[in-house]
Amino acid sequence: MEEALSLAHSIDSENSRQNALYAIALALAEAGDSDAALEIFSDLPADRFAFAQRPIARVQAGAGNFSAAIATAERIEDARLRSRALAEVAVIQAEQPSTTP
Numbered sequence: 001m002e003e004a005l006s007l008a009h010s011i012d013s014e015n016s017r018q019n020a021l022y023a024i025a026l027a028l029a030e031a032g033d034s035d036a037a038l039e040i041f042s043d044l045p046a047d048r049f050a051f052a053q054r055p056i057a058r059v060q061a062g063a064g065n066f067s068a069a070i071a072t073a074e075r076i077e078d079a080r081l082r083s084r085a086l087a088e089v090a091v092i093q094a095e096q097p098s099t100t101p
Contacts, residue, residue, distance in 0.1 A: 001024070001028070001036070003020075005024060006026055007020075007041070007088040008020035008021050009021075013048060018044055018045070018048060020086075021040055021041075021043065021044060022044065022048065022073065024040060025037040025038075025040035025041045025052060025056075026052075026055055028040070029055065029056045029059040029060075029080060030059055032059075032063060034056050034059060034060050034065075034068065034072070036069075037052075037056055038053075038056060038072070041053065041056070046077075050077060050078050050081050052074050053072050053073065053075060053076050053081075053085065054073070054076070054081060054084065054085045054088065056072050057069045057070075057072040057073040057085045057088065057089055058085075058088050058089070058092065060072060060089075061088070061089040062092055064096065065092070066089065066093050069089045069092075070086065070089055072085070073085035073088075073089055074086070075087045077093050
């Protein structure tokens with residue numbers, strides 16, 4: 001991961017560098033390392049960070065970590081994006097098989 005981050009940080013174009021960091025963070029989230037992903041996402045501009053938190057919340061919910069997914073979604077400052085993220089977490093949670101008899 002350090003090599004990928006180093007390479008991404010060496011990209012001259014600001015937009016391309018942010019896109020590369022976004023992709024790395026999303027890959028980390030999908031691999032189950034949402035803490036590292038959120039750390040990378042937090043270095044992005046605020047508007048990109050807000051959009052980045054939605055897929056992290058989805059990945060966390062998909063892994064069954066609903067409390068982390070809700071916490072991630074609730075950190076989104078934009079009310080519209082926060083509502084969408086929470087709705088996505090709720091749908092994923094509803095689709096999970098019930099563990100109660």
